Amino acid sequence: MSAPILVCRGLTKRFPGVVALDGVDFCARGGEVHALMGENGAGKSTLIKALTGVHPRDAGQAEVDGRPVHPRSPREAEAAGISTVYQEVNLIPDLSVAENICLGRQRTRLGFIRWGDARTRARAALARLGLELDVERTLSECSIAVQQLVAIARATDIDARVLILDEPTSSLDAGEVAQLFAVVRRLRDQGLAIVFVSHFLDQVYALADRITVLRNGRLVGEFPVAELPRLQLVAHMMGRSVDEVEALRHRERPAAAPGEPLLSTRGLTRRHAVLPLDLELRRGEVLGLGGLLGSGRTEVARLLFGLDRADAGETRLEGRPVSFHSPADAMRAGLALTPEDRKTQAILPNLTVRENLVVALQARRGLWKQIPRAEQDRLVADFTRALGIKTSGPEQLIRNLSGGNQQKVILARWLATEPRLLILDEPTRGIDVGAQADIERLLAKLRDEGLAIVFICADTAELSRNSQRIAVLRDHAKVAELTGSDVNEQAVMRAIARETAA
Amino acid sequence: MNLAKFRPSARLWPVLASLGVLILLYAGGCLLFENFGSLRVLINLFGDNAFLGVAAVGATFVILSGGIDLSVGAVVAFTGVLIASLIGHGQPPLLAIGLALGFGAGFGALMGALIHLYALPPFLVTLGGMFLARGLAFVVHPESLSIDHPFYGEFISQTLSVPVSRRLAIPFTAFALIAVVLAGAALARWSRFGRNVLALGSSESSARLMGVPIGSTKILVYTLGGFLSALGGVVATFYMQSGNPASFVGLELDAIAAAVIGGTLLRGGVGYIPGTLVGVLILGLIQTLVIFQGTLNSWWTRIAVGGLLFVFIVLQQLTARRRVG
Numbered sequence: 064m065s066a067p068i069l070v071c072r073g074l075t076k077r078f079p080g081v082v083a084l085d086g087v088d089f090c091a092r093g094g095e096v097h098a099l100m101g102e103n104g105a106g107k108s109t110l111i112k113a114l115t116g117v118h119p120r121d122a123g124q125a126e127v128d129g130r131p132v133h134p135r136s137p138r139e140a141e142a143a144g145i146s147t148v149y150q151e152v153n154l155i156p157d158l159s160v161a162e163n164i165c166l167g168r169q170r171t172r173l174g175f176i177r178w179g180d181a182r183t184r185a186r187a188a189l190a191r192l193g194l195e196l197d198v199e200r201t202l203s204e205c206s207i208a209v210q211q212l213v214a215i216a217r218a219t220d221i222d223a224r225v226l227i228l229d230e231p232t233s234s235l236d237a238g239e240v241a242q243l244f245a246v247v248r249r250l251r252d253q254g255l256a257i258v259f260v261s262h263f264l265d266q267v268y269a270l271a272d273r274i275t276v277l278r279n280g281r282l283v284g285e286f287p288v289a290e291l292p293r294l295q296l297v298a299h300m301m302g303r304s305v306d307e308v309e310a311l312r313h314r315e316r317p318a319a320a321p322g323e324p325l326l327s328t329r330g331l332t333r334r335h336a337v338l339p340l341d342l343e344l345r346r347g348e349v350l351g352l353g354g355l356l357g358s359g360r361t362e363v364a365r366l367l368f369g370l371d372r373a374d375a376g377e378t379r380l381e382g383r384p385v386s387f388h389s390p391a392d393a394m395r396a397g398l399a400l401t402p403e404d405r406k407t408q409a410i411l412p413n414l415t416v417r418e419n420l421v422v423a424l425q426a427r428r429g430l431w432k433q434i435p436r437a438e439q440d441r442l443v444a445d446f447t448r449a450l451g452i453k454t455s456g457p458e459q460l461i462r463n464l465s466g467g468n469q470q471k472v473i474l475a476r477w478l479a480t481e482p483r484l485l486i487l488d489e490p491t492r493g494i495d496v497g498a499q500a501d502i503e504r505l506l507a508k509l510r511d512e513g514l515a516i517v518f519i520c521a522d523t524a525e526l527s528r529n530s531q532r533i534a535v536l537r538d539h540a541k542v543a544e545l546t547g548s549d550v551n552e553q554a555v556m557r558a559i560a561r562e563t564a565a
Numbered sequence: 566m567n568l569a570k571f572r573p574s575a576r577l578w579p580v581l582a583s584l585g586v587l588i589l590l591y592a593g594g595c596l597l598f599e600n601f602g603s604l605r606v607l608i609n610l611f612g613d614n615a616f617l618g619v620a621a622v623g624a625t626f627v628i629l630s631g632g633i634d635l636s637v638g639a640v641v642a643f644t645g646v647l648i649a650s651l652i653g654h655g656q657p658p659l660l661a662i663g664l665a666l667g668f669g670a671g672f673g674a675l676m677g678a679l680i681h682l683y684a685l686p687p688f689l690v691t692l693g694g695m696f697l698a699r700g701l702a703f704v705v706h707p708e709s710l711s712i713d714h715p716f717y718g719e720f721i722s723q724t725l726s727v728p729v730s731r732r733l734a735i736p737f738t739a740f741a742l743i744a745v746v747l748a749g750a751a752l753a754r755w756s757r758f759g760r761n762v763l764a765l766g767s768s769e770s771s772a773r774l775m776g777v778p779i780g781s782t783k784i785l786v787y788t789l790g791g792f793l794s795a796l797g798g799v800v801a802t803f804y805m806q807s808g809n810p811a812s813f814v815g816l817e818l819d820a821i822a823a824a825v826i827g828g829t830l831l832r833g834g835v836g837y838i839p840g841t842l843v844g845v846l847i848l849g850l851i852q853t854l855v856i857f858q859g860t861l862n863s864w865w866t867r868i869a870v871g872g873l874l875f876v877f878i879v880l881q882q883l884t885a886r887r888r889v890g
Contacts, residue, residue, distance in 0.1 A: 117774075136776070137773070137774050137775070137776050138776035141776060147774075149774065152771075153768075153770065153771040153774045153775065154768075154771055154775070155763070155764045155767045155768055155771055155772065155775070155834070156767055156768060156834075157576075157763065157766075157767035157834040157835050158760070158763060158764060158767065162760065166760060166761075166764055166775055166777065167757070167761070167775060167776045167777055169757060169760070171757070174755075174756060175751075175755040175756070176754075176755045176756065176757065176760065178755075201576065217775075
């Protein structure tokens with residue numbers, strides 16, 4: 064137990080104009096789960112890519128079991144005993160489970176792949192994780208959770224000494240996370256050194272034995288989990304004092320705003336997506352939409368924004384019946400939506416920050432009324448300052464920003480259209496604590512300025528922290544509406560868990 | 566083997582569907598026209614379409630890797646006219662054929678290297694290759710050039726063909742087609758290279774992280790495509806006994822159509838080499854049907870192929886969607 068397997072000293076990686084990793088020491092021990100924590104841009108990904116040979120390091124040493132390693136490709140890293148499972152499942156969707164486990168390591172006879180051997184090995188690799196699967200199924204037919212486990216089976220099929228898990232849980236639900244953790248613990252008990260990267264503090268505290276914190280490419284420190292309270296961890300990651308973080312957590316929450324609803328729905332229904340729904344959205348109020356993954360939160364947002372058409376029910380805007388046939392209709396009425404999947408539904412990765420920012424306003428004004436360049440530049444400058452967007456300039460490609468800054472640009476895109484109603488679908492998913500705090504602050508500010516806000520969030524703590532009212536969804540129906548002192552985590556959980564009246 | 570247990574994966578449905586279409590077309594032809602069912606028609610179906618089939622196997626590999634090769638027709642024409650010209654200048658036929666194959670492989674390797682090293686879109690690189698090879702073909706010889714050599718006249722056309730009756734023989738080109746399809750199918754299914762091609766076509770970024778040698782696989786797949794185009798050109802000279810720089814315009818599109826009808830997804834990663842043979846035979850059968858019908862303009866072949874393509878791409882989309890849902 065606890066013998067160091069992977070030892071790194073002074074790892075350094077420079078990219079043009081930035082030192083992404085600055086003399087970092089890191090040590091992963093056998094039979095331990097070691098969490099690697101830090102805000103986006105702290106250097107976690109770079110450290111992992113340096114270890115896996117995706118971005119070979121510029122300076123420093125790394126050893127596995129005392130042997131120096133210097134991988135220049137993922138294949139070399141694997142040969143040295145370092146295997147990695149990435150955030151997005153990096154397997155081949157069109158090939159079978161067995162082949163995904165064996166690709167590139169297939170045993171051959173006279174140059175012909177021995178498929179029987181591949182299947183046997185795949186079954187054995189899965190059995191080591193305590194899993195039994197049909198290895199001849201096409202991978203894309205399996206759930207994301209199963210694909211993630213297949214990725215781990217692949218990573219441990221060779222004689223891996225170090226297993227790096229890079230945000231493996233970001234697309235899994237609670238049950239699937241538990242299954243993944245069982246597998247990880249099993250591997251830990253088999254003596255592997257496991258490096259675990261996650262944004263979810265709960266998961267880190269549930270799984271890890273030790274935590275290393277990075278900030279701005281530098282090592283902050285290595286701590287046994289038992290000796291690092293959460294607040295202290297967050298403070299380390301953000302580079303602030305515990306008191307400052309404490310203050311952030313306990314912002315006062317004004318009561319729900321009275322008055323005429325800006326937008327209300329009555330019996331709004333869409334088959335297989337939303338059961339008859341009554342909602343009232345008021346100016347100067349954040350309405351939280353809570354519920355488990357798949358409970359219909361995103362479907363409600365799509366329906367409100369005119370992305371999907373309702374089968375029945377009515378929507379009123381300031382008391383007048385309206386019907387949005389498309390997002391363009393909704394935009395004209397002053398609605399805005401930042402979608403759940405930032406990467407594929409929100410950002411235009413190959414365009415600049417400026418272009419991404421003005422696109423919604425341009426669409427609203429119409430194609431033939433080009434926004435003058437001077438106005439564009441002014442908008443970008445204003446929002447960059449107001450939201451604290453970190454970019455090298457308005458002409459930087461948005462795909463090169465961190466997740467939190469991308470999200471801020473998307474928010475700015477919609478704020479530029481001066482909306483009356485803002486729908487935010489998981490605006491803080493996959494972004495770092497600092498950016499999350501910024502977005503939560505912004506939410507409060509916009510609310511105080513009189514916007515009506517719909518805030519969708521899977522994290523019940525975050526949801527209840529930021530909402531004045533919470534509508535809880537379960538199985539595509541609203542099962543509770545919490546107001547006043549009922550707006551808290553426990554009440555949300557109870558509403559989700561409550562048994563349906565027979 | 567237990568047939569009750571045979572449940573084809575969703576991926577296989579398009580291939581089985583095209584096999585069904587092939588059988589229907591053949592049965593329909595036999596019912597409608599006297600002599601359609603004769604052995605001669607069947608043998609000619611393979612012999613006449615051999616050059617397309619050989620080139621289409623190459624095109625299928627390229628498509629499986631997630632790429633596209635638009636230079637197929639031009640390379641077939643170039644190799645044909647190169648061989649005719651070399652033989653016309655007194656070079657031994659085997660040397661001419663060897664040079665032509667070497668040229669095709671090298672040309673493909675060059676395009677693959679450009680695509681890989683400069684991260685260029687295959688569509689544009691092979692479009693350039695198409696113009697280049699077509700132009701070079703006219704430089705070699707500006708018009709059709711017949712091949713007059715005993716190797717062609719006797720050895721290929723007679724010695725290497727297998728007689729089945731006094732007036733009917735299976736031409737060498739038909740065997741060449743079968744051999745290339747079998748070798749291609751084995752390469753795709755049982756070699757690491759073949760699996761790497763599929764992995765590359767399915768997800769290049771994953772394949773890279775899984776340790777698939779992206780660069781060499783890409784370059785090799787275009788090399789194979791170029792080689793098989795050239796081999797298609799060689800087979801075409803056996804069939805035509807001539808080389809013509811203006812011939813086979815648009816053959817690459819026939820090859821792509823054959824691959825798609827045979828169940829290969831144009832996005833890469835999914836497909837079967839035997840399916841491409843089925844696709845080629847369907848194209849050939851439609852042409853034969855139009856010829857047998859007699860009054861239809863030969864362009865009706867194109868119309869039928871177009872309609873069939875529509876049906877098959879919709880079918881592929883539907884099976885793909887069901888998989889997701």
